[in-house]
Amino acid sequence: MLTLNIKEELNKTEEKTKIKVKDLNFYYGPKQTLKNISMDIYEKKVTAIIGPSGCGKSTFIRLFNRMDEFVLESKSEGEIIIDGKNILEKDTDLIDLRRRVGMVFQKPNPFPKTIMENIAYGLKVNGWKDNFQIETRVIDSLKKSALWEEVKYRLKENAYGLSGGQQQRLCIARCIAVRPEIILFDEPCASLDPISTAKIEELIMDLKKDYTIVIVTHNMQQAARISDYTAFFLMGEMIEYGLTKNIFENPKDKRTEDYITGRFG
Amino acid sequence: MKKVLFNHAIKSIFFLNILLVILIVGFIFIKGYKIISLKFLFTMPYNSMTEGGIFPALVGTFLLTSLSIIFALPPGVITAIYLNEYVKNKHLINIIKISINTLAGVPSVVFGLFGFSVFVKFFGFGVSLLSGAFTLSIVILPIFISATIEALSAVPYSLREASMALGATKLYTIRHTVLPAAFSSIMTAIILSTGRAAGETAPILFTAAVFFQKNLPDSLFSPVMALPYHIYALMTEGTHPEKQVAIAYGSALVLIITVLFLISLAVFLREKRRRYVNFKH
Numbered sequence: 001m002l003t004l005n006i007k008e009e010l011n012k013t014e015e016k017t018k019i020k021v022k023d024l025n026f027y028y029g030p031k032q033t034l035k036n037i038s039m040d041i042y043e044k045k046v047t048a049i050i051g052p053s054g055c056g057k058s059t060f061i062r063l064f065n066r067m068d069e070f071v072l073e074s075k076s077e078g079e080i081i082i083d084g085k086n087i088l089e090k091d092t093d094l095i096d097l098r099r100r101v102g103m104v105f106q107k108p109n110p111f112p113k114t115i116m117e118n119i120a121y122g123l124k125v126n127g128w129k130d131n132f133q134i135e136t137r138v139i140d141s142l143k144k145s146a147l148w149e150e151v152k153y154r155l156k157e158n159a160y161g162l163s164g165g166q167q168q169r170l171c172i173a174r175c176i177a178v179r180p181e182i183i184l185f186d187e188p189c190a191s192l193d194p195i196s197t198a199k200i201e202e203l204i205m206d207l208k209k210d211y212t213i214v215i216v217t218h219n220m221q222q223a224a225r226i227s228d229y230t231a232f233f234l235m236g237e238m239i240e241y242g243l244t245k246n247i248f249e250n251p252k253d254k255r256t257e258d259y260i261t262g263r264f265g
Numbered sequence: 266m267k268k269v270l271f272n273h274a275i276k277s278i279f280f281l282n283i284l285l286v287i288l289i290v291g292f293i294f295i296k297g298y299k300i301i302s303l304k305f306l307f308t309m310p311y312n313s314m315t316e317g318g319i320f321p322a323l324v325g326t327f328l329l330t331s332l333s334i335i336f337a338l339p340p341g342v343i344t345a346i347y348l349n350e351y352v353k354n355k356h357l358i359n360i361i362k363i364s365i366n367t368l369a370g371v372p373s374v375v376f377g378l379f380g381f382s383v384f385v386k387f388f389g390f391g392v393s394l395l396s397g398a399f400t401l402s403i404v405i406l407p408i409f410i411s412a413t414i415e416a417l418s419a420v421p422y423s424l425r426e427a428s429m430a431l432g433a434t435k436l437y438t439i440r441h442t443v444l445p446a447a448f449s450s451i452m453t454a455i456i457l458s459t460g461r462a463a464g465e466t467a468p469i470l471f472t473a474a475v476f477f478q479k480n481l482p483d484s485l486f487s488p489v490m491a492l493p494y495h496i497y498a499l500m501t502e503g504t505h506p507e508k509q510v511a512i513a514y515g516s517a518l519v520l521i522i523t524v525l526f527l528i529s530l531a532v533f534l535r536e537k538r539r540r541y542v543n544f545k546h
Contacts, residue, residue: 065430072353098432105430109423112446121441122431171427178431 018043018182018212019064024078026059026236028071033059035236037078041229046204046213048227048244050220052259055233057216061184064214065101066094082182099126102180106187108167110159110174115142115151118159118170122178137177145173146203165196172203176211183207185215189222201226220260224248232256293521297514305515314477314499315508319516321478325394325489326520328482329473330462332398334455337406342451345413350439362414369407374467376404381471395485397473404468405458412457416450417443449534456531460524466493476502492520 019041026034033056041047049057059068066087068074079086087097099122110118119138120128128134138155142148147169151162159170168188175183185204189197204213204226217223223230224244231241232253240247240256251257308318352358380400390396420443428438444451474494482489499513500506 067426067430070426070429095432095434098430103430105423105426107423109421109427111424111427111442121428121433124441125428125431125433125437174427174431 015042015045017041018082019214020079020081022079022081024060024063024080025076026056026063026068027075027077028059029073033236034076037238039231039238039241041212041214043212044208044210045228046208046215046226047229047231048223049214049216049231049233050218050223050259051233053218056236057233058186060233061186061214061216062103063088064182064184065098065103066092067103069094095125099178100180101182101184102175102178103184103186104168104171104175104188106190108164108171108191110162110167110170112158112160114156115159115162115170116155119174119177122174126178138173141173141177144176144207145169146199146206147173163196165192165199168192168196168200169203172200172207176207180211182212182214185213185217187216187218190218197222220248232259234259290521290525293514293517297511297516297518300511300515301518306519309479310477310512314503314512315505319492319495319512319519321481322490322492322495322516323519324481325474325491326463326493328394328489329397329401329469329491330459332394333401333405333462334459336398336402337409337458338455341406341409342413344410345417346439348410349414349417350435350443362411365407365410369411372467373404373465374470376400377467377470377472379403380468385472391486392471392473392475392488393486394473394482394489397469397489397491400468400472401462401465404465405462408461409454409458412454413447413451416447416454419450420446449537453531453535456527456534460527460531463527464493464520464524466497469494470497492516492523496520 017040021037021039021041024034024037025032037060049060051057062068063076063080064082064087068076076088078088080088082097082101085092111121113121116135116138119141120134123134123137128137139148142151147166150166151157151170154161159167162170172183172188188204189200192200201222204215207213208228215223215227227244229242230244230247232239232247232251232255234255240251240253247256248260251260305318306323307320309320310317348358348361352361377400380396380403384390384396384399385392388396390399424442424446425438428442429435433441469491473489474491475488476490476494476498478488478490496513496516499509499516503509
């Protein structure tokens with residue numbers, strides 16, 4: 001037990017902080033949806049955020065790529081530091097930020113365009129012109145998102161012809177095509193069947209090699225399976241955060257334990 | 266029991282409506298089909314409009330309609346984009362939407378008078394193709410804006426989100442995601458507006474249409490003949506009603522077929538879009 005703890009501590013010190021959240025508060029109109037959140041998210045690890053509906057977990061990760069920009073009458077306080085810079089500041093280059101911090105949404109949302117165009121979209125946004133380069137990157141992204149074998153003969157077909165799980169992997173391919181550093185997953189398997197879910201989970205484990213991953217999920221088994229770190233949110237507060245193993249096997253807070261054992265949520 | 270009665274009532278009203286449409290179209294068809302031939306469509310009227318075809322009226326209606334669409338398209342699309350994508354103040358949107366709907370409800374003869382005093386007199390375009398097209402474009406503008414707003418708001422928010430999350434600006438998102446996704450609905454809106462513009466009489470009554478013309482219009486400033494006005498003129502003026510009435514029914518049939526064709530085209534396009542791009546998000 002003791003040696004294990006030491007090992008864990010060692011692990012912790014080796015890890016590099018990618019995102020540092022300091023005293024984060026978020027208000028939606030008069031309602032405070034995030035309360036005093038501070039946490040470090042480590043590079044090239046999967047960090048899961050769990051909690052019941054409405055606990056603010058989606059709101060939280062949407063701040064990392066500043067999608068709160070489109071929420072009317074919202075206000076944030078505190079800091080989110082990515083690579084030494086507080087991205088909540090007004091002068092943040094949102095376009096550059098969103099290139100570095102990609103996002104995969106709850107429901108697959110491919111564009112009503114061809115598979116090729118879908119993945120090339122982000123590249124074209126970033127000013128890519130050369131068709132050969134674009135094509136190479138598209139194929140590379142498809143291979144990395146484990147979709148290549150299924151779509152290699154139908155790149156010119158509309159993405160809406162794909163199944164839900166394939167569409168979601170297409171969205172992941174679209175996201176990694178611009179080579180972000182961080183990928184945010186906002187309940188990526190919420191609308192998928194178990195087989196597609198398994199494929200996505202496998203993919204996320206694989207992507208961990210190259211990317212820092214933050215995943216919001218409703219599904220605790222999923223968090224336990226794929227994440228290295230887990231944070232438990234409740235009513236806008238972060239109740240507990242630590243190694244996934246510890247959170248699930250030995251939660252310190254009564255509320256975490258209740259949630260994990262299914263007493264509420 | 267009540268439910269059954271209600272169902273029957275709804276059904277009979279539905280069939281009554283269909284019957285009415287069939288009656289109107291059928292009546293005009295029976296009265297007008299005899300006179301229709303290629304010669305009728307493509308020759309000038311002569312012998313003080315008691316003989317010959319409707320070619321100049323057909324050309325006039327075509328020119329008026331296409332010009333009015335060209336004039337209405339840019340401001341219509343831009344207004345719709347602004348209202349749907351940029352304005353955040355809900356009260357302002359409501360006020361503008363109410364104004365647009367009110368404008369759509371204004372009797373078209375009022376637009377005719379407006380066009381007469383503004384385009385014909387104030388700007389000095391005279392009774393001309395240009396004045397008529399401008400007036401018609403104002404008539405169709407509110408319908409067109411409403412339909413385009415509907416088309417834009419049917420594009421799911423998740424697509425905009427996907428584009429923004431990839432680092433696209435708002436303008437880029439509108440150009441490359443929203444407009445392409447709304448394209449076929451906007452086409453439908455254009456076609457429906459075309460149908461409306463082709464059939465309107467009152468707006469061109471004082472601004473563009475003339476009773477008779479020897480030659481086809483040769484500039485934007487020449488007056489034109491137009492199908493709806495041609496029908497009106499044939500029925501109310503002239504000296505040989507017995508010959509003119511037949512020509513009027515023929516013209517009406519041509520007009521009604523054109524409009525029905527345009528509407529069917531719009532419906533066809535809409536169904537086609539539903540089949541290929543069905544937004545489930």
